[in-house]
Amino acid sequence: MITFENVNKTYDKTKHLALSDVNLNICKGDFVFVVGKSGAGKTTLIKMMLKELDPSEGKIFVDGEDITGIKRRKIPFYRRKVGVVFQDYRLLSDKTVYENVAYAMEIIEKKHKDIKEKVPEALKMVGLSHREKYYPDQLSGGEQQRVSIARAIINDPKIIICDEPTGNLDPKTSVGIMKLLKDINDRGTTIIMATHDREIVNRMQSRVITLHGGKVIGDKKGGYDYEDSHI
Numbered sequence: 001m002i003t004f005e006n007v008n009k010t011y012d013k014t015k016h017l018a019l020s021d022v023n024l025n026i027c028k029g030d031f032v033f034v035v036g037k038s039g040a041g042k043t044t045l046i047k048m049m050l051k052e053l054d055p056s057e058g059k060i061f062v063d064g065e066d067i068t069g070i071k072r073r074k075i076p077f078y079r080r081k082v083g084v085v086f087q088d089y090r091l092l093s094d095k096t097v098y099e100n101v102a103y104a105m106e107i108i109e110k111k112h113k114d115i116k117e118k119v120p121e122a123l124k125m126v127g128l129s130h131r132e133k134y135y136p137d138q139l140s141g142g143e144q145q146r147v148s149i150a151r152a153i154i155n156d157p158k159i160i161i162c163d164e165p166t167g168n169l170d171p172k173t174s175v176g177i178m179k180l181l182k183d184i185n186d187r188g189t190t191i192i193m194a195t196h197d198r199e200i201v202n203r204m205q206s207r208v209i210t211l212h213g214g215k216v217i218g219d220k221k222g223g224y225d226y227e228d229s230h231i
């Protein structure tokens with residue numbers, strides 16, 4: 001589903017490699033954590049999957065397509081395959097919960113009838129049917145993150161990429177968000193999640209890709225229990 005082949009990234013030609021010879025293969029339906037200390041390259045890796053950054057060298061394939069070669073005008077079509085969840089939710093403050101989720105369908109010109117049918121379904125899935133008419137600033141952090149997850153799934157992406165989705169949430173709320181992401185994964189959506197949260201990684205016992213200094217230094221199923229002292 002996602003393949004990195006010999007990917008290198010330098011932001012500045014005179015500086016070090018932000019990613020160095022990264023080779024990865026993520027399969028359909030995987031739940032993958034990307035971990036590593038600050039500056040390890042997690043965000044760089046994620047931005048490449050979103051086609052916000054291109055590798056300096058190497059290739060990235062997503063769902064059989066070489067995304068390094070996609071023309072600029074085709075990028076919005078590529079991004080429809082990928083849902084995104086950020087640490088800071090990124091909801092539109094002047095739109096209600098319903099409107100925030102509906103907007104993701106409106107911008108790709110989905111029919112009004114489909115929007116009316118699908119948005120309530122997505123809000124039900126994330127447990128927020130009763131908050132449809134609320135604005136983001138009337139919601140807790142956990143509720144705002146649920147809205148952003150509803151927005152991420154509304155166009156049925158094959159992949160959801162999460163950058164520190166629990167970074168602003170307390171442990172109990174984080175557990176609820178992880179349960180929701182696991183439910184979405186159980187329905188067949190591939191999930192890639194960058195996180196610093198060891199407890200969550202240990203609890204999930206899923207695949208963990210560890211980056212250090214831009215290199216993949218670990219890739220195995222289990223917890224965040226690397227012997228490597230600098231992680």
Ligand SMILES: Nc1ncnc2c1ncn2[C@@H]1O[C@H](COP(=O)(O)OP(=O)(O)OP(=O)(O)O)[C@@H](O)[C@H]1O
Nearest residue numbers: 011012017018036037038039040041042043044045
């Ligand atoms: N726009 C940029 N220009 C120059 N260097 C950058 C840029 N963005 C990131 N870097 C460098 O690339 C390396 C990897 O950064 P990246 O943001 O991917 O790490 P990260 O693991 O996501 O860190 P964090 O956990 O703090 O978000 C770091 O050395 C960083 O300084």
